[in-house]
Amino acid sequence: MGCDTGQDNEKPVHRVWVGEFLLAARQVTNADYGCFLRDAASPPPPPPFWSDAAFNHPEQPVAGVSWYEAIRYCEWLSTSTGGKFRLPTEAEWERAARGGHKDASALFPWGDAPPQSLPGYASRCAGHWQTGPEPVGRAESNAYGLFNMCDNVHEWCSDWYAPDYYAVSPERNPRGPETGERRASRGGSWRHHVKMSRCAARSSIPPEFKYADYGFRIACDVQLQVRG
Numbered sequence: 001m002g003c004d005t006g007q008d009n010e011k012p013v014h015r016v017w018v019g020e021f022l023l024a025a026r027q028v029t030n031a032d033y034g035c036f037l038r039d040a041a042s043p044p045p046p047p048p049f050w051s052d053a054a055f056n057h058p059e060q061p062v063a064g065v066s067w068y069e070a071i072r073y074c075e076w077l078s079t080s081t082g083g084k085f086r087l088p089t090e091a092e093w094e095r096a097a098r099g100g101h102k103d104a105s106a107l108f109p110w111g112d113a114p115p116q117s118l119p120g121y122a123s124r125c126a127g128h129w130q131t132g133p134e135p136v137g138r139a140e141s142n143a144y145g146l147f148n149m150c151d152n153v154h155e156w157c158s159d160w161y162a163p164d165y166y167a168v169s170p171e172r173n174p175r176g177p178e179t180g181e182r183r184a185s186r187g188g189s190w191r192h193h194v195k196m197s198r199c200a201a202r203s204s205i206p207p208e209f210k211y212a213d214y215g216f217r218i219a220c221d222v223q224l225q226v227r228g
Contacts, residue, residue, distance in 0.1 A: 001094055002166055003107070003200035009163040010200045013105075016091050017172045023088055023096045024217040026136040026147050027061035027155065033073065034058075040076045044069050048210055052132075059135035060128075061153045061215040067183045067207035070156045070216040077218065087158040088219035090202070091174050093186045097149040097199040099142030107198045109142035109149060115196035129190040133213070151188040151196045153215035154203055159184040161204035182206055189213040 002013040030050075037043045047064035049055035055063050065073075067087075074085045088096070099109040106112055115121055120139065128134035137147040159176025161184040176184060182204040188197035191213045205211065 001091060001169075001200070003105075003198060006198060006200050007202070009202050010166070012166055014166060014169065015171065016095075016169070016174060018089075018091050018095055019173055020222045021088070021092055021219055022222060023092065023146065023219045025141070025145055027153060027215050027217045028070075028073065029059050029136055030056055030062050031058040033062040033065070036073050036076050039080065040072075043076075044072060049132075049212055054132035055212070057135055059137075061133050061136055061148070063133060063153055063212050063215050064210040065156075065215060066210050067156050073216075074218055083220055084223075085218045085220045087156055087216060089173070089175050090157045090159050090184050090186060092219060093155065093157055094199055096144060096146055097142070097186070099144045099146065099149070101143065107200075108196065109199060115151075115194060118196075121195075125195060129195055133190045133215070149187060150199065152190060153187065153213050154185040154189050154211070155187045156214065156216040157184040157186055161202070185214065 001016045003010045004013055037046060047062060049064045070087060074087060077083065077085045097109055098104065098106065101109060101111065103111065108115070124134060124139065133152045136152070139147065141147045142149055160178070160180030161182040162177045162180060165177055185203045185205065188195055
């Protein structure tokens with residue numbers, strides 16, 4: 001976990017063990033979030049970009065959701081389905097983003113080649129990414145079958161953020177500092193000059209903020225089925 005050639009908050013590179021977990025193949029979409037707004041007993045107000053034509057396609061990732069609202073979505077989904085859904089930790093997210101690549105230190109899910117060298121990158125930049133995120137799942141997935149892991153919108157993680165956390169992070173299932181002022185996030189953004197982030201790149205904002213390039217995807221623990 002981490003990157004020797006990245007920012008200081010990505011150092012030191014360290015080995016991390018994470019328990020088995022499931023991660024959604026796609027970012028939560030407007031269609032998904034619309035079910036929450038419609039069916040939840042006391043839903044929050046719609047995101048600030050809900051009626052903006054650049055952001056409200058049903059298959060675009062929902063944008064402008066605060067960390068607290070992402071948590072409420074997970075709680076609603078858990079209650080309505082009987083599952084136990086949550087936001088991923090930073091460690092889980094980075095593990096998933098790397099996609100089982102043969103080089104565990106590769107910069108991106110596909111290796112070390114820069115994003116600008118990928119087929120279709122220029123056309124994606126000239127398309128939706130000029131004004132907002134693109135519909136989820138349109139580009140190639142990583143080796144785990146996960147779409148948009150390093151692009152489209154930043155994704156909230158469950159952890160509090162601290163720039164020096166890696167120096168004291170536990171080896172098994174790190175979950176971030178106990179307290180903080182900012183929540184961790186991962187992934188790239190349609191608003192950035194380079195639209196795709198490195199797997200190890202970290203970001204954070206205060207949990208109440210609602211930015212046009214912030215969304216989320218859900219995780220859950222693997223439930224073992226015991227047969228009699």
